[in-house]
Amino acid sequence: MARPHTPYRLFAALILMALLAVVFGRLGNWQLDRASERDALKQVMEAGRAQPxxxxxxxxxxxxxxxxxxxxxxxxxxxxxxxxxxxxxxxxxxxxxxxxxxxxxxxxxxxxxxxxxxxxxxxxxxxxxxxxxxxxxxxxxxxxxxxxxxxxxxxxxxxxxxxxxxxxxxxxxxxxxxxxxxxxxxxxxxxxxxxxxxxxxxxTQAAAGQENGADPLLREWPDPMLDSDKNRGYALQWFGFMAIAIIVCIGLAWHLLRRVLRPTHK
Structure with missing residues (x-):
C-alpha cells in the first residue's frame, strides 16, 4: 500500500524538474547569445582590418x-x-x-x-x-x-x-x-x-631605428575568443538536459494524476 504522502513527494519532484527545465533552457539560450556575440565580433574585426x-x-x-x-x-x-x-x-x-x-x-x-x-x-x-x-x-x-x-x-x-x-x-x-x-x-x-x-x-612593430634587438618588447597581441561553434555545442547540451527534464516532468505528472484520480477503496 502506497504511503499517503507519496503524491506530495511526486508533486515536489515535479516542481523541481520543471524548475530545472527552465534553468537548462535559459543556459542554452545564454550560450546561443554568446555565439551570436562572437560572430558579431568576428565581423567587426574583419571589417576593421579591411579598412585602409x-x-x-x-x-x-x-x-x-x-x-x-x-x-x-x-x-x-x-x-x-x-x-x-x-x-x-x-x-x-x-x-x-x-x-x-x-x-x-x-x-x-x-x-x-x-x-x-x-x-x-x-x-x-x-x-x-x-x-x-x-x-x-x-x-x-x-x-x-x-x-x-x-x-x-x-x-x-x-x-x-x-x-x-x-x-x-x-x-x-x-x-x-x-x-x-x-x-x-x-x-x-x-x-x-x-x-x-x-x-x-x-x-605591432618596432619603430624605425629599434629593429635588430634594440627593442625587447614582444608584440603578439592575443585575439579574443571567436569559436562560436563551441558555444552552440554547449547550447545543444543544455537543451538536451532540458528535454530530459521535460520528459521526466511528463512522467511524474502522469503518475501524480493517476494517484489523484485513483478511486479510494474502503
Missing part, C-alpha cells in the same frame, strides 16, 4: 577610429606617464603590458595611449626588471586600433580594496612606474591631464 591604414591626428573624427583598423601615429613619448598592466601572460610566462602615451605631432596637446608590447616579470630572487626602451625625439608608431584596453577580471572589484588602483595624479613620485590590473581611458586621462583620443593603439 589611418594616420591619427588630433582632429581625427571618432567615426574613423574603428576597432581593429590598422593605424599609425607620429609624436613624442611621455615616458614619465608609463604604466604596467599586470598578469598579462605570453606563452605561459607571466609579465606586463607596457602602456605609454604618445603626444601627437601638431599644435594641439592631443595624445593617444599606446600598448607598446609585453615584457617578462622578474620571478627569481634578485632578478631585476628589464629596462623599458625610452627613445627620444619624434617617433612613428604603427599598430592596430582598439576601443579600450583589454580587461581582466578582478576578484577585488567587489570589495573596497584598491591594490591596483591608478594613482590620482601621474607622474607619481612615490610610484614612478605604477602597476595595475586594468586601465580605464577616462581615469587615465584625468590622472595625466592629457587630451586622449577615444581609442588605444596596439603597437
Amino acid at each position: 591604414p589611418l594616420a591619427l591626428q588630433a582632429d581625427t573624427p571618432s567615426a574613423a577610429l574603428q576597432a581593429w583598423r590598422p593605424a599609425q601615429a607620429t609624436g613624442t613619448w611621455r615616458h614619465e606617464l608609463t604604466v604596467l598592466l599586470e598578469n598579462r601572460n605570453f606563452q605561459g610566462k607571466p609579465g606586463y603590458w607596457v602602456a605609454t602615451p604618445l603626444l601627437l605631432a601638431g599644435p594641439s596637446h592631443a595624445a593617444v595611449l599606446v600598448l607598446r608590447g609585453w615584457m617578462p616579470r622578474p620571478m627569481r630572487p634578485g632578478e631585476s626588471q628589464l629596462p623599458i626602451p625610452a627613445p627620444q625625439g619624434t617617433q612613428t608608431i604603427q599598430g592596430e586600433l582598439l576601443d579600450r584596453v583589454p580587461r581582466l577580471f578582478e576578484l577585488w572589484s567587489w570589495s573596497d580594496q584598491s591594490a591596483t588602483r591608478l594613482p590620482a595624479q601621474l607622474p607619481d613620485s612615490s610610484s614612478p612606474l605604477p602597476k595595475l590590473q586594468n586601465l580605464d581611458l577616462a581615469d587615465y586621462a584625468a590622472a595625466t591631464g592629457l587630451d586622449l583620443l577615444p581609442t588605444v593603439l596596439a603597437q
Whole structure:
C-alpha cells in the first residue's frame, strides 16, 4: 500500500524538474547569445582590418577610429606617464603590458595611449626588471586600433580594496612606474591631464631605428575568443538536459494524476 504522502513527494519532484527545465533552457539560450556575440565580433574585426591604414591626428573624427583598423601615429613619448598592466601572460610566462602615451605631432596637446608590447616579470630572487626602451625625439608608431584596453577580471572589484588602483595624479613620485590590473581611458586621462583620443593603439612593430634587438618588447597581441561553434555545442547540451527534464516532468505528472484520480477503496 502506497504511503499517503507519496503524491506530495511526486508533486515536489515535479516542481523541481520543471524548475530545472527552465534553468537548462535559459543556459542554452545564454550560450546561443554568446555565439551570436562572437560572430558579431568576428565581423567587426574583419571589417576593421579591411579598412585602409589611418594616420591619427588630433582632429581625427571618432567615426574613423574603428576597432581593429590598422593605424599609425607620429609624436613624442611621455615616458614619465608609463604604466604596467599586470598578469598579462605570453606563452605561459607571466609579465606586463607596457602602456605609454604618445603626444601627437601638431599644435594641439592631443595624445593617444599606446600598448607598446609585453615584457617578462622578474620571478627569481634578485632578478631585476628589464629596462623599458625610452627613445627620444619624434617617433612613428604603427599598430592596430582598439576601443579600450583589454580587461581582466578582478576578484577585488567587489570589495573596497584598491591594490591596483591608478594613482590620482601621474607622474607619481612615490610610484614612478605604477602597476595595475586594468586601465580605464577616462581615469587615465584625468590622472595625466592629457587630451586622449577615444581609442588605444596596439603597437605591432618596432619603430624605425629599434629593429635588430634594440627593442625587447614582444608584440603578439592575443585575439579574443571567436569559436562560436563551441558555444552552440554547449547550447545543444543544455537543451538536451532540458528535454530530459521535460520528459521526466511528463512522467511524474502522469503518475501524480493517476494517484489523484485513483478511486479510494474502503
